[in-house]
Amino acid sequence: MAYSEYPQIHQAGEDSLLIYLAAVANPQVLSQVQWLQQQVRQQLGDLLLDVVPSYNSLLLIYDFLQLDQSQLLRCIEDLLAQLAAMTQQKHCAAAPESGRQIELPCYYSSETGPDLVIIAKQHQLSICDLIKIHSTQLYQVYAIGFAPGFAYLGWVDPRIATPRLHTPRLKVPAGSVAIADRQTAVYPATSPGGWNLLGNCPVRLFDLQKQPSMILQTGDAVRFVPIERAEYLRLGGLL
Amino acid sequence: MTVSNQSALLLQQVNPWTQLQDLGRFGAANLGLTQGGVVDRTSARLANALVDNDATAPLLEIGLGAVQFSAIGAVTVAVTGALMPLLLNGRPVQRYQSIRLDHGDELRLGYSQAGARCYLAVSGGFAIEPVLGSVSTVLREGIGGVDGLPLLEGSQLPVGGHHGPEICRSVEYCYQFKARAMQNIPFVAGAQQAVLGAPNLIRFQQNLYQVQANSDRMGMRLKGTPLALEQQSMLSEGICLGAIQLPPDGQPIVMLNDHQTIGGYPKIGAVTRLGINALGQCRAGHLLRFTAVSQQQAVTFARLHERWLTALELQIRGRRS
Numbered sequence: 001m002a003y004s005e006y007p008q009i010h011q012a013g014e015d016s017l018l019i020y021l022a023a024v025a026n027p028q029v030l031s032q033v034q035w036l037q038q039q040v041r042q043q044l045g046d047l048l049l050d051v052v053p054s055y056n057s058l059l060l061i062y063d064f065l066q067l068d069q070s071q072l073l074r075c076i077e078d079l080l081a082q083l084a085a086m087t088q089q090k091h092c093a094a095a096p097e098s099g100r101q102i103e104l105p106c107y108y109s110s111e112t113g114p115d116l117v118i119i120a121k122q123h124q125l126s127i128c129d130l131i132k133i134h135s136t137q138l139y140q141v142y143a144i145g146f147a148p149g150f151a152y153l154g155w156v157d158p159r160i161a162t163p164r165l166h167t168p169r170l171k172v173p174a175g176s177v178a179i180a181d182r183q184t185a186v187y188p189a190t191s192p193g194g195w196n197l198l199g200n201c202p203v204r205l206f207d208l209q210k211q212p213s214m215i216l217q218t219g220d221a222v223r224f225v226p227i228e229r230a231e232y233l234r235l236g237g238l239l
Numbered sequence: 240m241t242v243s244n245q246s247a248l249l250l251q252q253v254n255p256w257t258q259l260q261d262l263g264r265f266g267a268a269n270l271g272l273t274q275g276g277v278v279d280r281t282s283a284r285l286a287n288a289l290v291d292n293d294a295t296a297p298l299l300e301i302g303l304g305a306v307q308f309s310a311i312g313a314v315t316v317a318v319t320g321a322l323m324p325l326l327l328n329g330r331p332v333q334r335y336q337s338i339r340l341d342h343g344d345e346l347r348l349g350y351s352q353a354g355a356r357c358y359l360a361v362s363g364g365f366a367i368e369p370v371l372g373s374v375s376t377v378l379r380e381g382i383g384g385v386d387g388l389p390l391l392e393g394s395q396l397p398v399g400g401h402h403g404p405e406i407c408r409s410v411e412y413c414y415q416f417k418a419r420a421m422q423n424i425p426f427v428a429g430a431q432q433a434v435l436g437a438p439n440l441i442r443f444q445q446n447l448y449q450v451q452a453n454s455d456r457m458g459m460r461l462k463g464t465p466l467a468l469e470q471q472s473m474l475s476e477g478i479c480l481g482a483i484q485l486p487p488d489g490q491p492i493v494m495l496n497d498h499q500t501i502g503g504y505p506k507i508g509a510v511t512r513l514g515i516n517a518l519g520q521c522r523a524g525h526l527l528r529f530t531a532v533s534q535q536q537a538v539t540f541a542r543l544h545e546r547w548l549t550a551l552e553l554q555i556r557g558r559r560s
Contacts, residue, residue: 010430011427011534012429012430012477012479012482012509013429013479013481013482013509013510013511014509014511014541015479015512016479018477025474037269049265050267050269051268052476052477052500052501053269054474054475054477054501055474056474056476057476057477059477059478059479061268061479064538065538065541069534069538144269144501145475145499145500145502146499147271148267148271148272148380149270149271150271208370208382214270217269
């Protein structure tokens with residue numbers, strides 16, 4: 001077996017550790033990140049101030065006046081040993097919650113996705129094919145950040161991967177479904193943005209009034225379901 | 240928004256750097272929400288202690304200065320932090336003490352003469368509904384404070400329950416914030432120090448950095464002799480408070496309280512919480528130097544500081560003048 005230099009535990013700050021589970025991000029690594037997140041939350045509870053999963057890593061911010069770092073390190077090392085054992089037995093796919101699959105409706109059109117036509121032309125595809133390629137792919141939530149509720153979904157089919165706009169738009173409407181390189185996302189709120197817009201998802205992904213306030217979690221699988229204009233409006237979509 | 244009989248503070252003149260804050264919003268970074276909260280925690284805690292509030296009570300963080308308030312009903316206030324000339328009905332009064340305002344009294348904070356941020360606490364705290372456990376305003380996210388928006392001149396901030404200490408409380412001059420011409424900022428070396436290389440870690444500590452004018456609560460931008468970085472791509476990862484990012488131009492950015500939660504720039508390490516308190520009082524043009532400390536040293540300093548601050552808070556609450 002090849003020598004593996006992962007996982008790695010690094011100091012991030014006086015009260016935080018960064019754990020890298022692999023050099024790259026793929027669905028298996030993502031489910032390991034997800035599993036580790038759930039385990040440390042369970043074991044440490046309120047001693048953890050924040051946990052930020054992202055692609056191949058997990059950032060832990062803990063109450064360093066209450067919890068000794070050597071104790072935290074022992075807990076993480078135990079968990080990483082368990083994870084290594086599970087991965088060898090290929091049990092990791094059964095990690096709790098990593099099997100969640102969420103379908104998001106999307107109205108693909110030039111009235112909700114001003115870049116739809118240009119992108120189809122750039123890749124020499126019909127608009128129908130572009131929509132089909134974007135909506136048949138099963139994506140995973142690799143990270144949440146940039147703005148509250150902004151989920152980075154990977155990976156977009158290389159046939160439609162498109163770089164960010166040279167000049168970001170000052171105003172991207174909430175719900176806009178967009179792509180940048182091999183990632184896709186739904187803008188949770190109206191904001192500036194440089195991603196290419198294909199359509200709009202009328203379901204609000206992030207709402208502080210609701211519990212839980214976010215539909216998606218890092219590690220979830222997501223598929224877009226194309227809907228017609230009438231259905232879009234019925235679901236509360238705006239034009 | 241005000242209930243009759245409830246005291247309030249009328250915002251006669253405010254600036255965009257006048258914000259409702261508390262110790263911060265935790266547990267939602269995985270949803271992309273930053274922690275927010277007061278930048279200089281020590282000054283904020285002393286302000287709350289002076290008016291007999293819990294350390295977590297909502298208060299105002301005031302950057303730059305030149306703001307004015309008037310009392311609606313009786314309100315006890317205290318101002319700590321940066322040296323902003325304080326006037327009560329046009330007459331100078333001391334910072335770092337509890338001040339009883341009667342209905343109609345006007346309190347003015349002039350432009351800061353040293354330091355960057357003042358903390359104004361009111362006895363009982365501001366009665367603002369928390370969002371995800373905190374009232375901390377993060378304008379970029381449109382969350383916290385009053386509807387996630389900048390405070391408006393002419394509006395009122397309701398003051399909660401009790402009316403504060405009957406006697407004047409104060410903090411001795413020797414314990415008050417004092418600006419230094421040059422700050423030495425402690426940091427813990429972090430995950431990408433190996434990638435950035437030992438020479439960069441040394442050069443970073445030898446460099447004299449100047450705080451840039453485009454700094455804000457999200458990040459403090461610094462300028463010094465640029466560090467030489469090799470081009471590299473990184474997967475985005477979680478960012479902690481104080482993280483020292485190095486974008487390709489080799490000029491560091493220290494992540495302050497409203498920092499983004501994930502990012503893909505390499506980081507040389509992270510400034511300690513005590514270092515953040517000091518950075519929070521540095522204005523554009525201020526000179527800084529960084530010194531690496533081990534995590535164990537950082538914990539020792541933090542524990543000592545916490546013991547000192549807790550003792551001081553107790554002393555303030557029990558003090559008679």
